[in-house]
Amino acid sequence: MSDTVEKIVIIGSGPAAWSAAIYAARANLNPVVYEGSYTEENRLANNLPMGQLYTTTEIENYPGFPHGDVGAYLKSAIGEERSYMLAPHEEGGSVTGPELVELIRQQAVNFGTRVVSAEIVDLDVSQRPFKLTDNEGETCMAQTIIIATGARANWLGLASEEQFKNRGVSACAVCDGALPRFRNKPLAVIGGGDSAIEEALYLTNFASKVYLIHRRDEFRASKAMAKKAFDNEKIEILFNRVPVEFIGNDTEGLTSLKIKSTVDGQEMTISVTGVFCAIGHTPNTAFLQGKIALTEKRYVELPQAHRMATSVSGIFAAGDCADDYYRQAITSAGTGAMAALEAERFLSAEE
Ligand SMILES: Cc1cc2nc3c(=O)[nH]c(=O)nc-3n(C[C@H](O)[C@H](O)[C@H](O)COP(=O)(O)OP(=O)(O)OC[C@H]3O[C@@H](n4cnc5c(N)ncnc54)[C@H](O)[C@@H]3O)c2cc1C
Secondary structure, three states: OOOOEEEEEEEOOOHHHHHHHHHHHHOOOOOEEEOOOOOHHHHHOOOOOOOHHHHOOEOOOOOOOOOOOHHHHHHHHOOHHHHOOOOOOOOOOOOEHHHHHHHHHHHHHHOOOEEEOOOEEEEEOOOOOEEEEEOOOOEEEEEEEEEOOOEEEOOOOOHHHHHHEOOOEEOOHHHHOOOHHHOOOEEEEEOOOHHHHHHHHHHOOOOOEEEEEOOOOOOOOOHHHHHHHHHOOOEEEEOOEEEEEEEEEOOOEEEEEEEEEOOOOOEEEEEOOEEEEOOOEEEOOHHHOOOOOEOOOOOEOOOOOOOOEOOOOOEEEOHHHHOOOOOOHHHHHHHHHHHHHHHHHHHHHHO
16 A cells, blocks of 8 residues: 555546546646556446447537547547557547547646556545555555546347447437437337436437337336327337347448337337437446445435535545436536536645
């Protein structure tokens, strides 16, 4: 264990963590970021370093990145030691998820952020400075901590789903719904909660029709939300059905979805160019259980509105690990900046 007590340690590696690091580094807090680890377990759990953006293609809604020659800019901004991980940039297109998060990381590193490629597996919050233990068994001490460990979209787990991810299969209507492949085409949403209905309603802005597919015979969503789905002419509700296979080809991506009745087992195939899985998210907070307060859905609890302070004085949270509502790159980056500003003020008040 190092004797050094860090002013601030940031856990995570999505837009929240790197944005917090930019602010902390510029405030001379000399931050350390634990970015996670490239283990097989994390690969299987969709929890590799650099976060959810690394699993997607174009990002069209992050401010500051209109279509343009992002490729040339990337070459000038990111060193070869990282850029080799990025796919060649298509001329004139939008910034991609991996490119965007690499740019935010680089900005944090340029201001002096130190990066440790390990995952925090345990926290001792019983006294300050806090003690953090990583998956290599190394420990470090910190006066303040920002938790920015994100969340994972839940997927159905079908083999064919993997094949069409980013080519018709998505887990975020707000992120992807406006992409050309989904416009004026029939789409499907899987799920029966409020989020599934919200996604379906949102997609009616672009789609020719939206199938809402739910495995039970009634929605888990609130009555008011369910009514909105029933009342929308573009939405066709298919109760008692589960997806069994995503169908498509190399050139067009997803073209249809095979579903099965949970009542009589009969199968049918519907033509769709997009399927949105809205079956919930899992926040990456297992290691915090019993250490800081979590919500019923296991997100980090933020007791005060518009503040990033957690139940433990000196520990802050940002991004999707504390947000089951907005779940966007821009909101994660924004709350990352807020958490760093709060940590800085917390430390100044103590001095
Ligand atoms: C397919 C897809 C497409 C999307 N498209 C868009 C889009 O177009 N626009 C948009 O705004 N948003 C989009 N989003 C949502 C966006 O990616 C998330 O809102 C955002 O990435 C959340 O950022 P975050 O910083 O909270 O954490 P995440 O991006 O979730 O990253 C957190 C990272 O922290 C690391 N970590 C976890 N636990 C630990 C630990 N114990 N120790 C160390 N490190 C740890 C993990 O490796 C993880 O990678 C998309 C999401 C998905 C899944």
